[in-house]
Amino acid sequence: xxxxxxxxxxxxxxxxxxxxxxxxxxxxxxxxxxxxxxxxxxxxxxxxxxxxxxxxxxxxxxxxxxxxxxxxxxxxxxxxxxxxxxxxxxxxxxxxxxxxxxxxxxxxxxxxxxxxxxxx
Amino acid sequence: xxxxxxxxxxxxxxxxxxxxxxxxxxxxxxxxxxxxxxxxxxxxxxxxxxxxxxxxxxxxxxxxxxxxxxxxxxxxxxxxxxxxxxxxxxxxxxxxxxxxxxxxxxxxxxxxxx
Numbered sequence: 001x002x003x004x005x006x007x008x009x010x011x012x013x014x015x016x017x018x019x020x021x022x023x024x025x026x027x028x029x030x031x032x033x034x035x036x037x038x039x040x041x042x043x044x045x046x047x048x049x050x051x052x053x054x055x056x057x058x059x060x061x062x063x064x065x066x067x068x069x070x071x072x073x074x075x076x077x078x079x080x081x082x083x084x085x086x087x088x089x090x091x092x093x094x095x096x097x098x099x100x101x102x103x104x105x106x107x108x109x110x111x112x113x114x115x116x117x118x119x120x
Numbered sequence: 121x122x123x124x125x126x127x128x129x130x131x132x133x134x135x136x137x138x139x140x141x142x143x144x145x146x147x148x149x150x151x152x153x154x155x156x157x158x159x160x161x162x163x164x165x166x167x168x169x170x171x172x173x174x175x176x177x178x179x180x181x182x183x184x185x186x187x188x189x190x191x192x193x194x195x196x197x198x199x200x201x202x203x204x205x206x207x208x209x210x211x212x213x214x215x216x217x218x219x220x221x222x223x224x225x226x227x228x229x230x231x232x233x234x
Contacts, residue, residue: 033220035222037225039161042227043129043208043210043227043228043230044210044225044226044227044228045210045212045223045225046225047222047223047224050220050222052220089161091163095220108165108223110162110163112160112161112162113161113162113163115161
């Protein structure tokens with residue numbers, strides 16, 4: 001069965017500090033996708049990034065960067081120069097092909113989320 | 121920007137009442153989902169649908185039921201609300217593209233049963 005672990009329940013940083021959110025996953029499949037979502041106080045989950053299991057190239061988007069390492073089954077998310085607007089709950093998620101994904105194929109399995117508070 | 125809407129945003133209701141949480145999307149997505157989010161933030165899949173007339177139960181057992189009569193509409197019903205149903209309910213949809221497609225989420229309905 002697939003599993004996603006976000007060991008950090010809550011993190012507080014001072015504005016302009018860098019922060020890394022950890023995500024470790026378990027899967028038996030060789031083909032899978034990893035996602036990060038942001039849940040601001042308004043409630044909806046906002047898609048941030050998708051990465052497939054064959055693409056270990058790190059990605060940078062503005063102040064956001066993602067480090068995917070298959071050797072350690074990790075997909076960590078770094079926010080550089082954090083801002084108050086980054087305060088939210090961040091979810092890492094895994095999707096794999098086939099019946100092993102649990103409730104049917106193609107379902108997202110979410111981690112428990114990391115609540116990030118950026119203090120001005 | 122995602123076009124998926126949930127109503128109501130907040131609902132406080134008495135025990136034993138029947139309630140329906142509405143979810144609509146205008147993106148023409150075949151797949152739709154309901155997640156229950158507990159106070160500890162964890163998301164649990166309770167229902168999903170592959171398309172019209174398709175409904176499946178998710179990983180977390182739920183006393184709620186769903187229907188999918190139209191592609192754009194995926195309501196969730198509780199026949200008799202109980203305090204244990206108090207939670208945040210999130211609706212989502214995705215394209216029929218397999219496991220590489222991201223889901224788009226509504227803003228959620230925060231349900232309180234008193």
